[in-house]
Amino acid sequence: MTTSQPATLVYQRPTSFSEATTHYCPGCTHGIAHRLVAEVLDEMGLREKAIGVAPVGCAVFAYNYFNLDFVEAAHGRAPAMATGIKRVLPENTVFTYQGDGDLASIGMAEIMHAAARGENITVIFANNAIYGMTGGQMAPTTLPGMKTTSSPYGRDVELAGYPIRVSEMLATMEGAGYVVRASLHDPAHIRKAKKAIRRAFETQERGLGFAMVELLSSCPTNWKVTPNEALEFIAKQMVPAFPLGDFKVHPEIAKLRV
Amino acid sequence: MPASGWIEVDELYCKGCELCVTACPKEVIALDMDRLTPKGYHPAHLAAEGCTGCGICAVVCPDAALTVYRHVTQRKQPSSLVH
Ligand SMILES: Cc1ncc(C[n+]2csc(CCOP(=O)(O)OP(=O)(O)O)c2C)c(N)n1
Ligand code: SF4
Ligand code: SF4
Numbered sequence: 001m002t003t004s005q006p007a008t009l010v011y012q013r014p015t016s017f018s019e020a021t022t023h024y025c026p027g028c029t030h031g032i033a034h035r036l037v038a039e040v041l042d043e044m045g046l047r048e049k050a051i052g053v054a055p056v057g058c059a060v061f062a063y064n065y066f067n068l069d070f071v072e073a074a075h076g077r078a079p080a081m082a083t084g085i086k087r088v089l090p091e092n093t094v095f096t097y098q099g100d101g102d103l104a105s106i107g108m109a110e111i112m113h114a115a116a117r118g119e120n121i122t123v124i125f126a127n128n129a130i131y132g133m134t135g136g137q138m139a140p141t142t143l144p145g146m147k148t149t150s151s152p153y154g155r156d157v158e159l160a161g162y163p164i165r166v167s168e169m170l171a172t173m174e175g176a177g178y179v180v181r182a183s184l185h186d187p188a189h190i191r192k193a194k195k196a197i198r199r200a201f202e203t204q205e206r207g208l209g210f211a212m213v214e215l216l217s218s219c220p221t222n223w224k225v226t227p228n229e230a231l232e233f234i235a236k237q238m239v240p241a242f243p244l245g246d247f248k249v250h251p252e253i254a255k256l257r258v
Numbered sequence: 259m260p261a262s263g264w265i266e267v268d269e270l271y272c273k274g275c276e277l278c279v280t281a282c283p284k285e286v287i288a289l290d291m292d293r294l295t296p297k298g299y300h301p302a303h304l305a306a307e308g309c310t311g312c313g314i315c316a317v318v319c320p321d322a323a324l325t326v327y328r329h330v331t332q333r334k335q336p337s338s339l340v341h
């Protein structure tokens with residue numbers, strides 16, 4: 001398709017991404033979330049000083065997919081590990097990448113206290129309403145009535161309770177500087193999600209406290225739908241249950257144009 | 259003159275998920291059923307004329323498999339020129 005007519009480069013793979021191919025299922029939005037983080041780190045020139053903390057869950061190999069320093073935390077403990085790293089290396093940009101099982105189930109204590117302490121870290125929270133890695137069990141974020149391998153007849157709220165809305169909860173913490181829920185279900189929302197990730201890193205760079213972006217994400221494999229149907233499920237089922245919004249934005253970040 | 263461009267699909271990364279196929283406003287992407295990637299997927303490819311180089315396909319691609327180019331139509335100097 002190339003012609004002698006000059007052309008501009010509109011998009012290319014971010015340099016904060018490594019050359020590795022990912023093990024994610026086709027169309028899994030973990031890949032989109034990773035790519036957005038890499039693009040933001042490129043644009044902010046943070047690649048050299050960024051340190052990522054990978055979770056347990058499908059994103060367990062995230063350290064292979066980014067072209068930057070990374071450590072691997074025990075299940076749910078990424079915010080605790082990021083706390084230690086940031087306190088020892090305050091000049092570095094420290095972020096965690098966590099799923100909803102990792103962050104809202106086994107790691108609930110760590111995320112709550114990191115926010116309450118106002119740790120100056122950035123948390124990227126991929127909420128796909130299920131435990132992806134282990135075969136699609138019910139998570140604290142599973143929707144009422146949603147079928148999983150451990151709720152084969154649909155989540156029964158009488159038995160298993162209601163989904164947890166993490167962003168709303170963390171936004172009540174004084175230590176939090178930025179708490180936003182975005183979604184990855186279409187190009188317009190992906191662009192907005194990228195801006196939220198940018199602001200979450202800007203919050204850290206300005207020392208304004210704990211920052212988290214919750215990203216409504218898909219798991220086509222365990223939801224047992226095609227990748228495109230999974231995006232539709234996010235739009236139609238997840239967004240109503242987990243409303244998108246800026247739950248807490250530090251005034252200094254609110255006036256920032258990104 | 260309408261904007262025109264093209265995409266390149268890196269078959270090492272493409273997993274044939276079809277998110278770009280659905281997202282493309284010009285409906286010019288399809289899976290190439292005659293090819294298999296090293297991972298065994300049918301890769302995305304430009305199947306028709308009309309790509310504008312808008313970059314929307316790259317916004318949805320979970321595997322950063324796409325590079326997008328747009329032809330220069332105006333006289334103004336773009337920031338990065340490739341041929
Ligand atoms: C201490 C401990 N308990 C349980 C497990 C099993 N386990 C691995 S991943 C996972 C849940 C992952 O779900 P989520 O965080 O939502 O990530 P996803 O795979 O959906 O991206 C669990 C329970 C483990 N590895 N370690
Ligand atoms: S199991 Fe689900 S979350 Fe894990 S890689 Fe596959 S689609 Fe993504
Ligand atoms: S750049 Fe735009 S028009 Fe071209 S293939 Fe991608 S989405 Fe379609």
Ligand code: SF4
Binds near residue numbers: 272273274277302320
């Ligand atoms: S979105 Fe990316 S991985 Fe999916 S089919 Fe298109 S180029 Fe391939």
